[in-house]
Amino acid sequence: MKPAIYFDELEDDVLQCLLCPNKCIIKPGQTGICKARKNIKGMLYSLNYGELTSIAMDPIEKKPLYHYHPGSEILSVGSWGCNLHCDFCQNWEISKRRPGIINRVIPDQLIEIVKSRGSFGLAFTYNEPTVYFEFILDTARNAIRGGIEIVLVTNGYIEKEPLGLLVQSVNAMNIDLKGWNPELYKKLGGEKTYILKTIEKALEAGVHVELTTLIIPEENDSPEDMKEEVKWIASLSTDIPLHITRYYPAYKYDKPPSPPEKLKQLWEIAREQLNYVYLGNILTTKECNTYCPSCGALLIERSGYNTKIENLDEEGRCSKCGKEIPVIL
Ligand code: SF4
Known part of the structure; x- marks a missing residue:
């Protein structure tokens, strides 16, 4: 368990978790909606830490x-x-x-x-x-x-x-x-x-x-x-x-x-x-592949989780037309 970072103390050891928009109000001994944060004696803990x-x-x-x-x-x-x-x-x-x-x-x-x-x-x-x-x-x-x-x-x-x-x-x-x-x-x-x-x-x-x-x-x-x-x-x-x-x-x-x-x-x-x-x-369908939006060249071919880079240079440009492709290689 690890003390949580984001929460507010209300009254009588009741806490409000401020990590997500659920903003659960948690009484001592109870957990929030995610079940992973618990109020233990007026302190909020992350139960799934590590x-x-x-x-x-x-x-x-x-x-x-x-x-x-x-x-x-x-x-x-x-x-x-x-x-x-x-x-x-x-x-x-x-x-x-x-x-x-x-x-x-x-x-x-x-x-x-x-x-x-x-x-x-x-x-x-x-x-x-x-x-x-x-x-x-x-x-x-x-x-x-x-x-x-x-x-x-x-x-x-x-x-x-x-x-x-x-x-x-x-x-x-x-x-x-x-x-x-x-x-x-x-x-x-x-x-x-x-x-x-x-x-x-x-x-x-x-x-x-x-x-x-x-x-x-x-x-x-x-x-x-x-x-x-x-x-x-x-x-x-x-x-x-x-x-x-x-x-x-x-x-x-x-x-x-x-x-x-x-x-x-x-x-x-x-x-x-x-x-x-x-x-x-x-x-596998062609809708899984990456094509150059400028010239239409096939850039990355995918079949299941097999990936083949076809027409991308080392800088991430289409090797057919030079268009910069937003891909981190
Ligand atoms: S769902 Fe979990 S993370 Fe979100 S506010 Fe409730 S206790 Fe916190």
């Missing part, structure tokens, strides 16, 4: 990050807990509760594991990483000294102040933008405006940002919503990569997987306004 439930070398494309060291592998870790309630959660075994098997590490040990595996970086992923905020900050400080890059795969549901610290400590983020309809976020126990602010703040801080929208039939698959979503993304930059990914039944959802034709329709809508749109969780 508690790892998963550790693996993953292709960076699995995060998904397609414009960040393409073709490399990254040591990826997850803990447990989440501050939203997605009934279609693909990792519900670790997001909804603390699983039985846990490996405990301190930041130095984790950095040593990253080095011993020969990984260029460390990805906090699988469950929602911001709910073990203190562990990420402590690890990131050590990582920076060792030249290790930090990646977050996050729902972006975090308050402004902690986010300000976080974006100073990470190199790349994949942020879930679960859909454009604010009602969807309400259903999940969140508010969309916070996610939009997280995306803006991460970009302002110079973090490499890619976005993911998991398409769930009848929840967020309307063409109108996708048009509005990409209009907003394009207003920030038309170069932000957007991953439109296929849903499969999980946790409490048993609706059939999103139809490939629907995904392609949404991909086409998104491509009208954005330069780099990808389909994910789907068999």
